[in-house]
């Protein structure tokens with residue numbers, strides 16, 4: 001069986017374990033069903049997710065021109081504190097930015113290798129946590145817009161990591177933490193504008209179960225640009241990574257916009 005199309009990040013469904021889907025234009029694939037099986041991935045060119053042209057992918061599934069013009073990849077995506085729609089000020093497209101920024105956002109703790117703090121739109125819970133390979137996650141505070149979430153994250157970054165250590169996450173080198181206990185400590189660290197939204201008991205800790213048969217001890221990342229044809233036995237799926245028996249890991253998300261043929 002061969003599936004082909006342009007890669008986009010895997011769709012997920014919270015379950016025990018989490019279910020993963022690769023969705024192509026004319027077909028989709030429940031990736032969990034491939035666990036324990038040999039699969040082949042063949043690189044077949046690029047297609048920008050924004051303009052659809054067969055141009056080399058620059059970042060986040062976008063070609064160079066789209067990456068520097070589309071409102072969907074402005075700086076405020078990675079740095080929520082740069083959001084300005086609440087002031088009526090545009091970065092690239094105020095209508096788009098208002099739609100995305102002026103809605104409830106969650107600042108959360110996620111634990112994988114260590115505790116990290118992050119920001120997401122309320123509609124992206126628990127998707128965002130799954131995409132980061134969290135073992136556990138807990139919302140710290142829900143605020144009415146992206147800017148407030150961003151300044152909260154900045155305040156907490158002095159005390160917690162804000163990036164996932166993906167090597168540790170993929171080798172399951174994780175620590176035990178009590179996120180509720182950590183949440184109790186952060187009330188005093190929140191920016192003044194955000195304190196009114198904090199409620200210690202508003203959320204519960206979410207535990208995530210990842211479909212991994214066996215964790216590798218050492219990992220090496222697969223690059224389709226350098227290695228356009230890969231074959232291996234799938235032993236796990238975590239965050240947006242496919243994990244293979246020999247320790248090769250393939251980050252589906254960082255290969256968005258790559259056209260592939262996947263044979264099972």
Ligand SMILES: [Zn+2]
Nearest residue numbers: 048051063066
């Ligand atoms: Zn483009």
